[in-house]
Amino acid sequence: MGQEPQTQEKTAWTLRLACGGQRHAAGSNASHHLAKLAKKYGNVYQIRLGHLPYLDAFIYETMRFTNVTIEGQFIPKDTVVFINQWSINHDPLSERTPYLNPSRFLDENGSLDKDITNSVMIFSAGKRRCIGDQIAKVEIFLFFAILLHQCTFEKCPTQDLSLDCSYGLTLKPLDYKISCELHLNSAVTALSVTEKT
Template sequence: TTKATALNGYYIPKDTCVFINQWQVNHDENLWKDPSAFKPERFLNAAGTEVNKMESEKVLSFGLGKRRCIGETIGRWEIFLFLTTLLQQLEFSLRPGDEVDITPQYGLTMKYKKCESFQIKQRFPMNNSS
């Protein structure tokens, strides 16, 4: 903070380092119905043909306001290229009989408790016929 301030009844002294709980913002039940469920369709219009810009703007991946990430445009393209390449080249699944424990472990970053049950296979294995 550059000066002492009060926010929502909390006093924040000058020169305090403040971290935003971005996970909580992106899982706010006031904005999202069932925020922990994987529902990419929530970002589409009613017909399912286009991205609903108003809904997708609620996700704060790159910050907000004048401190918003200057590299957002290139970052979005990089994420798109990286993700589409992974999905094109690899097949993701769970090992048979295994379950994923998605209990969050909180800290400066958040991770899931158990992620060892995933298996990744190459979709189109290279032929080693010489």
């Protein structure tokens, strides 16, 4: 803004007037614009977000894609940047340990702790959040509920299972072998034994 004094002046006057400042610079385009706004809305306190188009325009101008340097790393404009959700969900500062422990999401009464579950980024966040997150959660819930109700899973005795995975845009589990036994088999066996006796 130091290189654009007119932009700075107009934006500053917008803020001053919107926040209750009554100073006006003679001949200033900004003060003229803001005086019109104050007249339109009755007083400066009635000017709300969306009614300060120059301030909105200034904010959009500062948010345009451009070259940027973050912590010494130059990122050229038009670079596609992804959030590493795995790193966010496994941040050691968040006290999440790397092993599987569903109990970490339960409170002392055995109910889901919403504060903790809301801190896990599964479907991204903000405006770019997956619009199908609710249906996906229901589908995942039903998928696991049916599988766990109908089947027993066991690891191959000659292979150690790991939570490690290969990284890309999505995480892919390493190759593994498991066995799956339908509970139906044991129910049928029990029923046939009962019928024979």
